[in-house]
Amino acid sequence: MFKSINSMMSSKKRCFFYYGFISLFLSLFVFMLGLYAYQLKNLEERSESAKNALTHRMNGIFLELKHIVDSSKLSCEKEDIDILRRTTFYSPIFKEIGLFNDDFRVYCTTYGPRDIAIFSSIVDRIKDSSERKTVSLVRSHSIGESTFFAFYQGAHGLGINGLAPPQALAVDVDYLLSPDLPYELTIGKQTVVSSEYSHKSLVLAKRVESLDDWAISLVVFSPFSLYWSHLVSLLPFIFIFCVLFCLIFYAAHGGILYYRHSLPLSIKRAIKDNAIDVHFQPIVSLKAGELHEMEALIRWHSPHHGQISPLVIVETAERLGLIDDLTWMVVRKVGDFYREYPTQLKEINISVNVDRYSLLKESFAPNLEGIITEYPELKGRLGLEVTETSALTDIELPLMVSRFEHIKTLGIRLSVDDFGTGYAGLDFLRRFPYDTLKLDKVFIDSLKDDQFTRQILISITKLAKELNMALVAEGVEREDQLEAVRALGVDRVQGYYFCRPLPKEQVIAWVEENSTK
Ligand SMILES: Nc1nc2c(ncn2[C@@H]2O[C@@H]3COP(=O)(O)O[C@H]4[C@@H](O)[C@H](n5cnc6c(=O)[nH]c(N)nc65)O[C@@H]4COP(=O)(O)O[C@H]3[C@H]2O)c(=O)[nH]1
Secondary structure, three states, X not given: OHHHHHHHOOHHHHHHHHHHHHHHHHHHHHHHHHHHHHHHHHHHHHHHHHHHHHHHHHHHHHHHHHHHHHOOXXXXXXXXXXXXXXXXXXXXXXXXXXXXXXXOXXXXXXXXXXXXXXXXXXXXXXHHOOOOEEEEEEEEOOOEXXXXXXXEEOOOOOEEEEEEOHHHHOHHHHHHHOOOOOEEEEEOOEEEEEOOOOOOOOEEXXXXXXXXXXXXXXXXXXXXXXXXXXXXXXXXXXXXXXXXXXXXHHHHHHHHHHHHOOHHHHHHHHHHOOXXXXXXXXXXXXXXXXXXXXXXXXXXXXXXXXXXXXXXHHHHHHHOOOHHHHHHHHHHHHHHHHHHOOOOOOOOEEEEEEOHHHHHOOOHHHHHHHHHHHOHHHOOOEEEEEEOOOOOOOOXXXXXXXXXXXXXXXXXXXXXXXXXXXXXXXXXXHHOOOOEEEEOHHHHHHOOOOHHXXXXXXXXXXXXXXXXXXXXXXXXXXXXXXXXXXXXXXXXXXXXXXXXXXXXXXXXXXXXXXXXX
16 A cells, blocks of 8 residues: 555655654554543542442441431330331431341331341341441332342341332432443342443443442443543544644654755765765976876765865864775775776876874874775875974974874875965974975965065975975966966976866876877
8 A cells, every 4th residue: 555655656745644644643542542541540530439429328328227226116116117207208218117126027117017037148147247237139018129228236136227229329329420431339249220331332441349348349331432432522632733743743854854964964974985086186297208296186066065165075074083084085096096097197196185183193104004005006106295284282293203204104205285374384394304395376376476475485495495395386377377486496286277176087088188298
């Protein structure tokens, strides 16, 4: 069934359908469970009230009987009979009253003198009872087949029995339970009163209350029909809940989607899934006969956010602690690039950007060594470009020197990137054995017109030559800029003038085209 629904609906509608279905199920479940708990509680509370009312009635009955027997004599004169008749007239329950002697023979009733033996089973019960009282359900002449009898024997042996229609016993019970909770009132095994309801109807729960002193028990039922009618009356609320649940699910779904599509999470997934591309920008040598180099630069087009700047990716990766994963991903992709185009890239060095703090880590050089073992094609051809974005502390300085030495033993070339914009000054260059110095685009932009920049660049170039460092001018876009850096004695140029960063197939085509020139 769900398969055919799936094929019929779009994913948004399908979502609504499933959430609607789950919400309906959940609302029904909550209401059905809640109603069930309510019915049980209601059954418990009302059964207990009915039991208390019954106990109260039984106590009232015996109090009434005790009161009469205490003032009765062992005679059945007209005067005695009148008392019995008057009491019966005013009694809320008894229709006939009889007095019995210590032989358990009824000698006087509302109807005059009698001599009726009380059943031996009842006599035994009176004797067994600590308070010498019992009840029974037997036939009587005055009331009929099923008559409620209450027996009480006073301290001096004189006893009394009251006869009542069984319904009289259940008046309070009936008031408290009817009409929604059917019940059965039994004395011993005989049913005194039973509500009019079909015994075949389904019962949700039942509760048995016992009045042990008189072997009376009250069974109260909670019928399924009651539960059902309540549930039907709650349908408008179930519908409201269903709509609310549906809205909550939909909002939560939206929230999850929003989070899953959020930029940091998308970048994290892209790094983990190796989905970030690497483009390559040629670095052109100005010396005749020298081969070119390349810089590996990340590129990523997010399906939800479009093209993302490499700087944003790097900054996010740093924040998420994934910068090393990103570096290793790029280094491996450079290794793959060498593997894929061994002939075209035979003599071309490629450099990768690394974070200065990554370099400071103890694990950096061993990890790099591991990748070089994995990709022997990187040996002697991989370079690292480091941007000095902050000054080194006194603790970091010697550490950095030792890290540099380790990296250099692996045959890796090191370049200072964006020289002039960060913290790397001339003194810095003397301390660290960089192979290449990359002049930032801001210098190149103002080189032609700004005398001050020109003077600085002349000093930098002089020092770089002294320290045996190669010079790369970044961001050369125009011919006049090229001529200016050439005049300065710069060895290599990187910029749109020659080539933009390109995907691997296109950069290979560029190499093939330009190495023949
Ligand atoms: N306007 C102009 N721009 C030019 C020209 N020639 C080159 N560029 C741009 O200058 C940037 C050179 O890279 P960068 O200084 O290392 O600066 C890089 C580097 O710091 C960082 N980055 C890129 N890839 C990685 C990486 O894999 N790891 C790390 N840690 N950082 C990376 O992102 C920065 C920006 O990269 P991109 O946007 O690719 O920007 C590149 C390149 O596209 C030109 O003639 N004109």
